[in-house]
Amino acid sequence: xxxxxxxxxxxxxxxxxxxxxxxxxxxxxxxxxxxxxxxxxxxxxxxxxxxxxxxxxxxxxxxxxxxxxxxxxxxxxxxxxxxxxxxxxxxxxxxxxxxxxxxxxxxxxxxxxxxxxxxxxxxxxxxxxxxxxxxxxxxxxxxxxxxxxxxxxxxxxxxxxxxxxxxxxxxxxxxxxxxxxxxxxxxxxxxxxxxxxxxxxxxxxxxxxxxxxxxxxxxxxxxxxxxxxxxxxxxxxxxxxxxxxxxxxxxxxxxxxxxxxxxxxxxxxxxxxxxxxxxxx
Ligand code: NDP
Numbered sequence: 001x002x003x004x005x006x007x008x009x010x011x012x013x014x015x016x017x018x019x020x021x022x023x024x025x026x027x028x029x030x031x032x033x034x035x036x037x038x039x040x041x042x043x044x045x046x047x048x049x050x051x052x053x054x055x056x057x058x059x060x061x062x063x064x065x066x067x068x069x070x071x072x073x074x075x076x077x078x079x080x081x082x083x084x085x086x087x088x089x090x091x092x093x094x095x096x097x098x099x100x101x102x103x104x105x106x107x108x109x110x111x112x113x114x115x116x117x118x119x120x121x122x123x124x125x126x127x128x129x130x131x132x133x134x135x136x137x138x139x140x141x142x143x144x145x146x147x148x149x150x151x152x153x154x155x156x157x158x159x160x161x162x163x164x165x166x167x168x169x170x171x172x173x174x175x176x177x178x179x180x181x182x183x184x185x186x187x188x189x190x191x192x193x194x195x196x197x198x199x200x201x202x203x204x205x206x207x208x209x210x211x212x213x214x215x216x217x218x219x220x221x222x223x224x225x226x227x228x229x230x231x232x233x234x235x236x237x238x239x240x241x242x243x244x245x246x247x248x249x250x251x252x253x254x255x256x257x258x259x260x261x262x263x264x265x266x267x268x269x270x271x272x273x274x275x276x277x278x279x280x281x
Pocket of ligand 1: 246
C-alpha cells in the first residue's frame, strides 16, 4: 500500500517526482556497478524516475552506470546531467553534452544543469543551452549551486527566466537556503533540487532524528527525506547503491511529520535567522 509518488511541477509545466535518485560515487569501481544498476532500476520501478548524474562523477563513469540502468527504459526516466563550469563556454557546453549523451547511450537529456558558476559568462552558457534545445539534445536547462544573487543575475539575462531548477545542498543540518534562496525560489516558481538530503549519511546518527524516527517506526533516513520534501517546491535526490536503502527511501513518502516532530527537529536544527552564503559539498 505504497502511496503514488508525489510530483513537483517545473516552470515548463512538466511534472517530475519529488523523490529522485542521485548517482555521485557510482561508477567508481567495476565491482559495485552491477548493484548500482539494480538499485537504479528498482528506483525506476518504484516511480523514482528522476535520475541525477554529471559528467564530473567518476569522470563519466556514473553516466555509464546510468546508461546501463536505463537501457530499454529511457521513456520512463527523467534524465538530468550537468556540465562542468570549465566546459561551460558556448562551444564547450555543446561538446560536453554530446559526450554525456554518448556515455548515457541516449539521444536527449531531459534537463541539463550548469554544475556551479565558473569563469564563463552566464550569457554564454545560456546561449549554448538554448542551441542544445533547438537541436533536440536537451529538453530543458537549469543551474546548480546558485545563491540568491546568482539567481537574480541569471533572471536578468536574455532567456534566463527559462531556468527550470536550482540544485543545491539542503537537509536538516544545512538550512541556510530557508533564509532567502528558498523563499526566492518559491516566489519565482523555480523548484529547488535538494542534494545530499541525508547529508551523505551523517544525519543518520543524530539523536533528534533517531527519536523522531522511533515515533514513526521509521528510519532516520526516512525522517530526513520526509523533512526535506515537506515543502511542495522541493525535490530530493538521495543516492544509494543498495536496493534495501532504495526501498526504505521510497517509503519516506508515506511519512507524515507532525507538529511534535517539527518542534523536536527545530530544537536540534534551528531555522536560520540571518543570511549565510550558500554551502556546497
Ligand atoms: P546523500 O545525502 O544522498 O547520501 C548518500 C549516502 O547515504 C550514500 O553513502 C548512501 O550509501 C547512504 N544512504 C542512502 N540511503 C540510505 C539509507 N536509507 N540508509 C542508510 N544510508 C543510506 O548524499 P549525496 O552527496 O550522494 O547527494 C545525493 C545526490 O545529489 C548525489 O548523488 C548527486 O547526484 C547530487 N549531488 C549534487 C551536487 C552538486 O554540486 N550539484 C553535490 C553533491 C551531490 P549506500 O549507497 O550504501 O546506500
